[in-house]
Amino acid sequence: MARRPSNPIYHTREWREATRWAKTHLPPICHWCGEPIDMRLSGRNKWGATVDHLKPVRTHPELAYVRANLQLAHNSCNAKRTLAIHDGVESASRGVKVRTSRVW
Template identity: 35%
Template sequence: MLVVSPTRRVSARLVAQARRELPKVCHLCGTPIDMLLPRNHAMSWTLDHVTPRAIDISRAEDISNLRPVHRSCNSSKGKRLHINTIKPKSSRRW
């Protein structure tokens, strides 16, 4: 069993793998992520733990638990579990 500190960030190796292999679409809002934006930009690429580290630390370094998201979407989610990842579109125009 992998033991990871709750405050430790995802390893650089895993981040590099995720950047190569995962889609470039935010799994929370469903819109594309511009990979050329600076790291501190609100719409830049970052990783989200589907099951937050606060809930299950053993999955912190598991790539199947990571999804690409915009930095602002990830900040809005916080430590909550997010059941519906892409926001449904309204069936009618208001």
């Protein structure tokens, strides 16, 4: 599967600082699955820590660096959520988009 182009926000000094802050100040718990995050793992590891936006940058670019909009998530949980947001219909819970088999 081809990777989609990365948002330029993720290549800035401000994003690196926000990521560093989140990884040192937020509790190491995935805000999607609720399981602990091993902070010794690389963010590229499926169970490693990534910094996730509560309100996506795609729809709320003004909140990209706002600390209150940042949470930690496992790389795999964050990736699933990102794919869901780009794929389907917005669900009522947590802003995650989910594909459904029929219109309800």
